[in-house]
Amino acid sequence: MDVPVSEPLPVTPVAAPEPAPAPAARPARILVADDQADVLEALRLLLKRDGYTIVTAQSPAGALATLDAEDVDLVLMDLNYARDTTSGKEGMDLLGRIRAQDAALPVVVMTAWGSVEGAVEAMRAGARDYVQKPWDNTRLLATLRTQLELRRALKRSRRLEEENEHLRRGKGGLPSLVAESRAMQPVRRMIERVAPSNANVLVTGEHGTGKEVVARLLHAASARADRAFVAVNSGGLSEGVFESELFGHVKGAFTDAKADRIGCFELADGGTLFLDEIGNMPLSQQAKLLRVLQTGELHPVGSSKTRRVDVRVVSATNVDLAKAVAEGRFREDLLYRLNTVEVPLPPLRERREDIPLLAAHFLAEHGKRYGRAASRLSPGALEALLAYPWPGNVRELEHAVERSMLMATGDEVTAEDLLLRRAGREGLSRLEEMTLEEVERYLIERALARQEGNVSEAAKGLGLSRSALYRRLQYYGIKGVR
Missing domain, CATH: 3.40.50.2300 (Response regulator)
Structure with missing residues (x-):
C-alpha cells in the first residue's frame, strides 16, 4: 500500500482580539x-x-x-x-x-x-x-x-551571534503539525485560539509526543513570530550554570566568565522562551525563575543592574505537576504563572490514525536528507507500524523511519527495514535481533521508567555512574529525566 506524504496542516488563528502593540523602545x-x-x-x-x-x-x-x-x-x-x-x-x-x-x-x-x-x-x-x-x-x-x-x-550583532549559537544547538525552522486524528483536534483548536495571545502556555504529555513542535507553532502563529524563539532544557541545567544560561552574566562574574554573555531571557526579549522539562527543575531554581516571571526584571550574574524583558513563556513537561506540588517538589505559585493555558498532548497509541501520515511525512523528510530512493511503505511495514506500541511516541516513530531509510535496498520500506523491537515477552526473548545500541537504549529506557526518570536511581540499577549514564542519555537523545 502506498501512503501519500501528508502536507503540514496549517495553523489558522481564529478571530481574536488584536494583540497589544509591542512596547516602544526605551529612550537612550x-x-x-x-x-x-x-x-x-x-x-x-x-x-x-x-x-x-x-x-x-x-x-x-x-x-x-x-x-x-x-x-x-x-x-x-x-x-x-x-x-x-x-x-x-x-x-x-x-x-x-x-x-x-x-x-x-x-x-x-x-x-x-x-x-x-x-x-x-x-x-x-x-x-x-x-x-x-x-x-x-x-x-x-x-x-x-x-x-x-x-x-x-x-548589541544587535552580539545578540544575533547568541541567537545563531542557540539555533546551532537546537532545531531551526518551523516544524509540521501532521495531525488528523480525533484525539488531536482539540490540540489544533487550542493552538489556533491561544497562539495570538501573550498568555503563558504549559504543554504536557509523555516523552516524544511533540511538545516542542507545539511550542514552535504557538510562536509562529503569534504576534511575536518575527522575533526570537529560544529553547532551553531548563530541567537539565545544573545549579552552577542555571542563572548564567537564563539570565546571562558579566565579565569576571566567575572564573570562566571571560566576556559578557546574554542569557536566554534577553535573547527571547520580544519573542518566546521555551522552557523544556520544567517539571525537573530544582526548587532553588524555581524561585529564581518565579521572580523574573512576576516582575519581568532580571539581574545578570555578577551585575547589580536591573534589566527588563518582555517574554512569552511556553513550558513543557511529562511530569504530573499537580502531584509534584502536593509532594512539595514544585512551587504552586510558579505553576500558576506557567499554565495560564494548558495544552495536553495525547500519546501516539491514542492517535493511531496519524501513524501512516506521520510515517509518510518522515519518509519524505529523511528521503530528501539522505538522498535515498525509498518513497513508500509496504503493506507489511504499515501493518508493523500500526501494531507496535510506540512507548517513545512520535520521536520513536521518526527514528524508526529514519533508520528504515538507511536499511531499505529499493524504493519501498519493508517491515524488516524498520527493525522494530518486539513488544512484551517476545521482545525480551529476541534481544539477539537488536543491535548493541538498541539493546542499550532499551535497557536505559526501562531503568528510567522503573525509577520514574530519576537518573541517580536508574544509574545504580544499571551499574553505571551518574555521569556515565548522563553521557548515554545525551548520545541517545533521551530526555525527561531528573
Missing part, C-alpha cells in the same frame, strides 16, 4: 559626569529636549556608583575635576575604570582647556570621541547620536 540613557552644577543642568536640558534620559554625577566616585547601580547606554564625562582641574588625571583614571567594567560602553570625553593632546590620550585609552567646552550643541548631539547608533549595532 546617558550618564553625564562633571563637577560643575551649571554644566550638568545645561546638558540635562539640552539632551532632554533631544529625547534622552539623563542621570548625572559630580565626581568620579559618583559616576562609578551610578554605573554599578544603573544600566546606561553612553557616558559623557569631563576629564577635569575639582581635585586636579587641569591635568585630566582624574578623568583618565575614571575612563580606565569604566573601560575595565564595560569595554563596550561608549565614552565621550569633554575638556575645557583646549588640550587636544589630552583628548587624543583619552581616545587612545578607549574613549570613542571628544568635545571641547564650550561645546557646539549641533556637533555634540551629532556625536552622541553616532555613538549610540554604533552601540545599538554592536
Whole structure:
C-alpha cells in the first residue's frame, strides 16, 4: 500500500482580539559626569529636549556608583575635576575604570582647556570621541547620536551571534503539525485560539509526543513570530550554570566568565522562551525563575543592574505537576504563572490514525536528507507500524523511519527495514535481533521508567555512574529525566 506524504496542516488563528502593540523602545540613557552644577543642568536640558534620559554625577566616585547601580547606554564625562582641574588625571583614571567594567560602553570625553593632546590620550585609552567646552550643541548631539547608533549595532550583532549559537544547538525552522486524528483536534483548536495571545502556555504529555513542535507553532502563529524563539532544557541545567544560561552574566562574574554573555531571557526579549522539562527543575531554581516571571526584571550574574524583558513563556513537561506540588517538589505559585493555558498532548497509541501520515511525512523528510530512493511503505511495514506500541511516541516513530531509510535496498520500506523491537515477552526473548545500541537504549529506557526518570536511581540499577549514564542519555537523545 502506498501512503501519500501528508502536507503540514496549517495553523489558522481564529478571530481574536488584536494583540497589544509591542512596547516602544526605551529612550537612550546617558550618564553625564562633571563637577560643575551649571554644566550638568545645561546638558540635562539640552539632551532632554533631544529625547534622552539623563542621570548625572559630580565626581568620579559618583559616576562609578551610578554605573554599578544603573544600566546606561553612553557616558559623557569631563576629564577635569575639582581635585586636579587641569591635568585630566582624574578623568583618565575614571575612563580606565569604566573601560575595565564595560569595554563596550561608549565614552565621550569633554575638556575645557583646549588640550587636544589630552583628548587624543583619552581616545587612545578607549574613549570613542571628544568635545571641547564650550561645546557646539549641533556637533555634540551629532556625536552622541553616532555613538549610540554604533552601540545599538554592536548589541544587535552580539545578540544575533547568541541567537545563531542557540539555533546551532537546537532545531531551526518551523516544524509540521501532521495531525488528523480525533484525539488531536482539540490540540489544533487550542493552538489556533491561544497562539495570538501573550498568555503563558504549559504543554504536557509523555516523552516524544511533540511538545516542542507545539511550542514552535504557538510562536509562529503569534504576534511575536518575527522575533526570537529560544529553547532551553531548563530541567537539565545544573545549579552552577542555571542563572548564567537564563539570565546571562558579566565579565569576571566567575572564573570562566571571560566576556559578557546574554542569557536566554534577553535573547527571547520580544519573542518566546521555551522552557523544556520544567517539571525537573530544582526548587532553588524555581524561585529564581518565579521572580523574573512576576516582575519581568532580571539581574545578570555578577551585575547589580536591573534589566527588563518582555517574554512569552511556553513550558513543557511529562511530569504530573499537580502531584509534584502536593509532594512539595514544585512551587504552586510558579505553576500558576506557567499554565495560564494548558495544552495536553495525547500519546501516539491514542492517535493511531496519524501513524501512516506521520510515517509518510518522515519518509519524505529523511528521503530528501539522505538522498535515498525509498518513497513508500509496504503493506507489511504499515501493518508493523500500526501494531507496535510506540512507548517513545512520535520521536520513536521518526527514528524508526529514519533508520528504515538507511536499511531499505529499493524504493519501498519493508517491515524488516524498520527493525522494530518486539513488544512484551517476545521482545525480551529476541534481544539477539537488536543491535548493541538498541539493546542499550532499551535497557536505559526501562531503568528510567522503573525509577520514574530519576537518573541517580536508574544509574545504580544499571551499574553505571551518574555521569556515565548522563553521557548515554545525551548520545541517545533521551530526555525527561531528573
